[in-house]
Structures are given as structure tokens and as C-alpha cells.
Amino acid sequence: MSDDVFKALADHTRRTILDELAERDGQTLFEICGRLLTKHGLNTSRQGVSQHLALLEAAGLVETRRDGRYKFHHLDTRPLEHLTDRWLVPEQSGESS
Amino acid sequence: MSDDVFKALADHTRRTILDELAERDGQTLFEICGRLLTKHGLNTSRQGVSQHLALLEAAGLVETRRDGRYKFHHLDTRPLEHLTDRWLVPEQSGESS
DNA sequence: TCGACAGGCAAGGAAACACTTGCCTATGCT
């Protein structure tokens, strides 16, 4: 369900995290924290960012990859592709039900 | 800002309201209430639905038109059109900043 | 092996959110 995706996108910090990953994919938690602070002025604690990332991962928007003590976060935009189609496509041609 | 749009879409009941308006545009508050109940099993109170509609209107997703004692709600999908483009278009060509 | 680094787990608090109840205004019908 795209239910979690909508919830994930509801928060401003999470959307900024997605922005960051879109600009530079595969960042670690500490990298993301640093960039949120320096580039966006968001000084959320490491745990805060970690919880956001967990939520984004649960929504399928972020995929993680472990390597040693580093954990890299990758953006997956597929859940976003047809998110709003249910409203944008009024009645394309013949759509029953 | 699309900030309010994301917030508006975060709630399941509000998304269902948009579904309803997409299927039949220009419904009144009572109509929406009735359809939420019968078609979706959501028995939210009239005030609850009214507050949701106010939020949707603040987000620019719903436009209202008064006629006598009736208030008709119309769906406006324009705020949804390029909502997720910022992530779906990776780096189209040269994007500074 | 020791310490620094990357990250995780869990409890707690403050604020935002969804929803309800109670009362009020305004329009339309008879």
C-alpha cells in the first residue's frame, strides 16, 4: 500500500532527506546529519535522523546496504512514480467501478 | 508551497474524500459524509469531515462554491501534478544550487 | 587489546493531529 509513502512524505525533514539522497545517493547516517545541518540548517539529532530513515525505509523509499561499520542509504523513487495518478487521471477512457 | 499539500495527503480519510470528489465533483458536506459512511465505512462526524475539507481547501486541493445554503466542493488536482517531480527527475541536465 | 567511530535500542516529553460534543448562524420550505 502507498499508505506509508504518504505518511513518509508528510514530514519536512524527511522530504529534505530525500532531496539529499537524490543529489548524492548512498550516504551514511552521519553524512546525512552533517548535510542537513550545514546545507539546510536542520540540526536534528542523529537519532532523529535515524528514525526518519527507518520510516523512509519502511515506506520503500530508501534502501539500505551495510558494509562493515558503514550503512549506506539509497533512494528508491519507484513508490513515488504513480502516487497521485488516482486523482490526476479523471476517467481516462472507459474505467468501470 | 506544496508543504500543505503533503500534509493534506497524509491522512487516509482526506485521501478518501479526494477519491469521492474525483468520482463525483461538487458534492456538499452532507453528501460527502454520507458517502464516506456507506461506501467506505468511515463514520466520521460532520465536523470531522468539515475540518478535513478546510484543510484540503487550505492546501489548494479543494475549491468551494456557495449557493444558498449549500456549499459545493470541487476538486482541484493542479497542486498534485508535479508534486514528486523533484525526486523523480534525478538531474535532468544542469541544475545549480 | 584499547579506543575511536558508526550505528542501534528504548524510554520519556512536548507538540501536533484527528475527532467529538455543544451551541450558533443562515437559508429555504410550508
Place this chain on the structure above:
DNA sequence: AGCATAGGCAAGTGTTTCCTTGCCTGTCGA
């Protein structure tokens, strides 16, 4: 005029959400 209908306003409640603090596990370099 009188009443029912459509909707609005405002306060109150319970839940969710965001964020923090404190401590723990695991990995790497000297």
C-alpha cells in the same frame, strides 16, 4: 412566522508524531 436543513465556531480529549537523552553493540585502526 416557524421549523427543518446546511453549515460554522470553539473548546476539550485521546492518540500520534517528532525529537531528545542515555546507554549498548559492533567495526576498524594503532
